[in-house]
Amino acid sequence: MMVKEPQISLLGTRALLFEAPGETSLTTQWRIWSLAREVDTWPEVSEAVPGVNNLLVSFSVPPRSLAPLETRLHSAWDAATPMILQGRTIELPVVYGGEGGPHMADVVAHTGLCPHEIAEIHASPLYPVYAIGSHPGYCYLGGMDARIATPRRKVPVLKLPGGAVSIGGSQTGVSASAGPSGWNTIGTTSTTFFDASRDPPVLLQPGDSIRFRIVEVVR
Amino acid sequence: MMEILSKSALTTIQDRGRFGALKWGVGTAGAMDGLALACGNLLLGNSEDAAAIEIQVFPFEARFDCEAEIALTGATCEASIDGKVILPWSSIQAKAGSVLRLGLTRSARWRGSRAYVCVAGGIDVPIVLGSRSTQLRGAIGGLEGRALQQGDRLPFGQPNGARRASDGTSIVPPSFALPLIVDGLPAARVLPAAEYHCFKPESQSDLWLKPWKVTPQSDRYGYRLSGSVLEPVAPMELRSHGIVPGVIQVPHGGQPIVQMCDAQPSGGYPKIGTVIEADLWRLGQAPIGSSIRFIETDWDGALHALDEVSRWLSEVARCLDLAKARKASS
Numbered sequence: 001m002m003v004k005e006p007q008i009s010l011l012g013t014r015a016l017l018f019e020a021p022g023e024t025s026l027t028t029q030w031r032i033w034s035l036a037r038e039v040d041t042w043p044e045v046s047e048a049v050p051g052v053n054n055l056l057v058s059f060s061v062p063p064r065s066l067a068p069l070e071t072r073l074h075s076a077w078d079a080a081t082p083m084i085l086q087g088r089t090i091e092l093p094v095v096y097g098g099e100g101g102p103h104m105a106d107v108v109a110h111t112g113l114c115p116h117e118i119a120e121i122h123a124s125p126l127y128p129v130y131a132i133g134s135h136p137g138y139c140y141l142g143g144m145d146a147r148i149a150t151p152r153r154k155v156p157v158l159k160l161p162g163g164a165v166s167i168g169g170s171q172t173g174v175s176a177s178a179g180p181s182g183w184n185t186i187g188t189t190s191t192t193f194f195d196a197s198r199d200p201p202v203l204l205q206p207g208d209s210i211r212f213r214i215v216e217v218v219r
Numbered sequence: 220m221m222e223i224l225s226k227s228a229l230t231t232i233q234d235r236g237r238f239g240a241l242k243w244g245v246g247t248a249g250a251m252d253g254l255a256l257a258c259g260n261l262l263l264g265n266s267e268d269a270a271a272i273e274i275q276v277f278p279f280e281a282r283f284d285c286e287a288e289i290a291l292t293g294a295t296c297e298a299s300i301d302g303k304v305i306l307p308w309s310s311i312q313a314k315a316g317s318v319l320r321l322g323l324t325r326s327a328r329w330r331g332s333r334a335y336v337c338v339a340g341g342i343d344v345p346i347v348l349g350s351r352s353t354q355l356r357g358a359i360g361g362l363e364g365r366a367l368q369q370g371d372r373l374p375f376g377q378p379n380g381a382r383r384a385s386d387g388t389s390i391v392p393p394s395f396a397l398p399l400i401v402d403g404l405p406a407a408r409v410l411p412a413a414e415y416h417c418f419k420p421e422s423q424s425d426l427w428l429k430p431w432k433v434t435p436q437s438d439r440y441g442y443r444l445s446g447s448v449l450e451p452v453a454p455m456e457l458r459s460h461g462i463v464p465g466v467i468q469v470p471h472g473g474q475p476i477v478q479m480c481d482a483q484p485s486g487g488y489p490k491i492g493t494v495i496e497a498d499l500w501r502l503g504q505a506p507i508g509s510s511i512r513f514i515e516t517d518w519d520g521a522l523h524a525l526d527e528v529s530r531w532l533s534e535v536a537r538c539l540d541l542a543k544a545r546k547a548s549s
Contacts, residue, residue, distance in 0.1 A: 009413035012493035013521045014463045017413060024458060049241045049461045051485060056461025058241065062525070066518055132244045133459060133485030136357030140459055176244070177357050194243070196347050196359040202243045 006077050008070050015058040016066075017051075018073055024053045026142060029130050030082030033206055037083065038076050044069065050131045050206055052140050085207025089126065092174065092189045092210055094165050096122070098218025100188030103153070107167060107184055110150045116217050118186065121145045122165075122172065123212040129204050137176030137194025137202045141210060144172045156182035163189045165212065174210075187212075221287070221338070223371045224318070225280040229438075232342050232361040232373070234270040236480065237350035246484045247464060248352035248360065251275075251333050251439060251503030254393045254528065255293035259337030261536050262290040262310040262390065264379045269341025270351035272367070274334045279321040281336070283313040287375060288339040292390075294331030294504060297322030307334075309389035324506070331394070331504035340376035355481065388542050390535055397531055399498065401512040404430055405505060407498040408516040408524060412466065412490035414455060422449040422473075426491060430510040431475070437507055439481040444511075448473035455489045462486045465494040465502075477502060497524035 007019040018035070020028050032050045039048035039057055046060040063069050096119040097104040104115050111118065127141040134140075149170040160166070160181040165174050168183035175181060176193035189212075193203045204210065223230070235256065236249025250256040250273055260269050272281075277296060283289075290310040291298055298305045298321050305311050313319065324330045344351050344362055353361025362371055399406045415423065425447040436443040449469045462468075466478045468488035477494055478486070479502070494502055495516060505511050516524070 007413065009490075010410050010493065010518065011412065011461075011463050011490075012410050012465045013496045013518075013525060014465070015461065017460055019413075019460070047239055047241050049484070051460035052458040054458065054460045056241065056463075058238075058461075058463065062522060064522065131459065131485075132242060133461065134244060134483050136243060136245045136354070136359070138244050179356050194357055196357070200243065201240075201245075201348065 006074060008073060011056070013059070013062040015056055018055040018057060018077070020053050020077070022053075024142070026128055027082055028053055029128075029142070030084055031077070031080045033085060034080040034083035035077055038080065039073070042072075049133075051133065052130050087129070087205065087207035087209060089209045089211060090191075090204060091213050092191050093215045094123070094187040094189045094212045095215050096187040096217045100164070101186045101218070103166075103184035104186045106153075107148060107150045107186055111148055113148065115219065118148055119214050119217045121148050122186065123214050127172070127210045129206050129208045129210065131206055132202060132204070135175070135177055135179055137204075139173060139193075139204050139210070141172055144170060146170060150184050152182040153184060156180050157185070160185060161188070162193075163191065165189060220284040220372050220374050221281045222284065223281050223367050223369055223373070225278055226369045227274060227276045227279045228366065229276050230272060230274050230279060230367045231353040232270050232344055232351060232367070233273045233353060234268055234341075234351045237348055237352050237354065237360065240348045241461060241484045243348075244484060245348060245354065245357065245359070246482055247480060248350070248354040249480050250335065251480050252293050252331075252335070252500040253503075254500040254532075255333070255335045256337070257532055258308065258390050258393070258535060259290040259292040259335050260341070261532070261539060262292075262388065263288055263337055263339040265337065265339065265341050266379070269337070269376065270344065271335045271337040271342060272373075274321060274336065275332060277321055277323050279334075279336075281319050283315060283317045283319070285315050287313045288378065289313050289319070290337040291321075291334065292337065293334040294324045295392075296324045296334050306389050308392050330506065332506040333504060338375050339378035343374045343376040356483070388539060393500070393531065394504070397527065399501060399514070401514060404510050404512045405501055406512040406514050407494045407501045408520065409467065409492040409494055409513045410516055410518070410521055412492050414451070414489040415491050417451050417453070417455060417489065418469070418491055419450045419452055422447070425449065426513055427515050430512055432510045433505050433507050435507050439479055441479050441482055442477040442502065442505070444475045444477065446474070449475060449491060451489060457487045457489060459485050459487045462490070463493070465496065465499055466490050467492045467494065479503070495521040495524055497521065497528050
């Protein structure tokens with residue numbers, strides 16, 4: 001849902017959600033990152049976590065009164081200038097199709113393209129990491145070519161392995177660990193995205209970019 | 220050390236939860252009944268961040284290698300140590316070689332669904348990203364990031380000798396001390412969330428007036444409830460955003476899912492409300508097949524509920540200190 005003004009809503013007493021107005025865009029996301037950096041320093045805030053076009057603000061201690069915090073959030077948003085993070089570009093080698101891409105056939109059926117074309121289109125853009133979430137080390141990526149957009153699966157797959165490269169609607173992403181997913185898996189990569197013993201534990205952070213490299217398209 | 224003797228599935232090591240790692244996609248995990256864990260730690264004089272064993276499939280059996288002071292809180296079950304019945308919500312001394320057994324939960328008026336075995340000094344597994352809680356997705360925390368298995372051996376931390384309850388001291392369970400019941404059903408207070416007003420008026424009132432059944436597809440990740448169909452005024456497509464335990468999402472089918480401790484830290488389904496932090500333990504103890512009710516609250520009401528819980532915990536701590544002093548002077 002698109003809103004005209006920033007919206008603030010409660011997630012119980014643990015957090016609130018700040019939603020930026022307008023369409024999803026990298027420019028808005030740059031302002032979200034800027035807002036996150038500012039809000040993260042506030043004493044009553046435990047963590048400010050960017051989502052796609054929005055910011056989760058979790059409380060260290062819930063404030064007695066919400067109004068002053070809301071006012072500060074609105075002014076911080078108005079003052080937030082786009083923060084263009086100089087992230088790294090990580091190249092991910094992907095084997096498209098075959099055993100590691102069990103739903104390639106569904107994307108072929110939906111788009112009318114052949115697996116080679118799908119892999120080429122998927123591996124062309126430089127994908128900015130918009131946000132981290134869903135599970136440890138998972139990244140929400142922006143900028144997938146609309147030609148390969150494919151609706152989420154009607155029945156989610158219960159256990160998708162880590163490294164699964166998949167398409168859900170107009171979004172794409174790589175699962176960082178085994179788990180359920182409703183997205184269409186078109187390939188697989190062997191890169192490790194999350195390791196709790198590293199600091200930071202995640203390979204990618206907002207501001208970084210991903211480029212997929214075609215290792216092979218299995219027929 | 221203690222050794223797990225039973226094949227109790229879904230038994231995990233949990234503490235208060237992992238806070239501060241959402242930015243890496245790591246949720247809070249933590250005890251489903253945080254109040255039961257807090258009481259166990261109070262009984263043993265543990266620090267409030269000590270970890271315990273959360274048990275949700277019974278029977279559970281474990282043997283102690285060494286003398287240990289333990290406390291049993293949470294769901295009321297048939298519990299014994301070396302065959303001798305032990306009272307829930309109390310501490311007891313286990314001898315070296317003692318076998319602790321937790322049988323089925325009792326079908327009393329309030330039976331609960333999760334029991335906590337706490338030990339003096341806490342279960343001492345490595346702290347990962349700020350917590351000892353087991354997080355199954357990503358396999359971190361607890362023992363090797365997984366559920367406990369038969370044969371696992373768990374080390375204990377250093378007990379805090381300064382303030383321990385005397386053997387046999389017990390606490391009035393919070394289900395009795397802080398009851399919240401509507402039409403005979405356990406209830407939890409809910410703060411309306413962003414999309415509350417995007418649901419039809421009759422769906423909004425159903426949320427508050429109808430019972431919600433906890434279906435068998437409910438676990439530490441989330442409670443899938445069944446009841447009236449909650450219908451939005453118009454279909455909604457949201458962008459991925461951060462969520463926290465307690466958030467009640469309504470997917471297209473109209474049956475709500477309450478995100479629980481192992482919930483992923485982001486989501487995209489419409490949110491009708493959030494079970495307040497102060498009442499999450501009530502939900503954490505709702506057995507599968509039981510029904511619950513939701514009560515509408517506001518920010519002040521939710522804060523008041525949090526205050527009530529912390530006041531009650533302070534009172535419990537004070538009573539335990541008194542009991543100890545009395546015992547020492549007698």
